[in-house]
Amino acid sequence: KMVQGYLLRTMELAIRLRLAGERAFLTIKGAQKNFTRSEYEYSIPAGDAEKMLSEFADGKLVSKTRYFIPAGKHTWEVDIFEGANFPLAVAEIELSREDETFELPDWITTEVTGDKRYNNTYLAEHPYNEWKNQE
Numbered sequence: 001k002m003v004q005g006y007l008l009r010t011m012e013l014a015i016r017l018r019l020a021g022e023r024a025f026l027t028i029k030g031a032q033k034n035f036t037r038s039e040y041e042y043s044i045p046a047g048d049a050e051k052m053l054s055e056f057a058d059g060k061l062v063s064k065t066r067y068f069i070p071a072g073k074h075t076w077e078v079d080i081f082e083g084a085n086f087p088l089a090v091a092e093i094e095l096s097r098e099d100e101t102f103e104l105p106d107w108i109t110t111e112v113t114g115d116k117r118y119n120n121t122y123l124a125e126h127p128y129n130e131w132k133n134q135e
Contacts, residue, residue: 001065005057009121016120017049017057020066024049034098060124072103084127090118 004018016027024046030038053061063082068075074093081088091108112118117131 001063003053003061003063004120004124005053005061006121006124007052007056009125014121017044017053019046019049019053022046036098057124062120062124069105071105074102076105081123081128084129085123086129088118088123088128 002018002020004016006014006016008015012031014027014029016025016029018025018027024044025041026044026049027039027041029040061083062085064079064085065082067078067080069078069091070076074095076091076093078089078091081090090112091105093102095102116122117126
């Protein structure tokens, strides 16, 4: 289970706080170029993360449970969202390069790479239930 919020969200930069069980992380992500983006992650005390999320995330949190599912040479990270983003499920893999080949499991139904609505930064501001019900 994870809860995360954003201290900063711009087109060029996102600063995220994530609580995952007893652990917490501060992550800095750069702008996405094609399908790649720079990412730096640091462990921080969970108590500090809880306080910062409470003070700085404006209540715009994303809650989810992450599962790891091996498929071929890769492991898919599957996030099942809770709260205002339920019943959304998003799967992704980390590739070593953009043109790397991979097996697409048959349980993947829709390609959303490049659709920024499925980014957690967007979901924190615009929960899935709000925009999905408008389609």
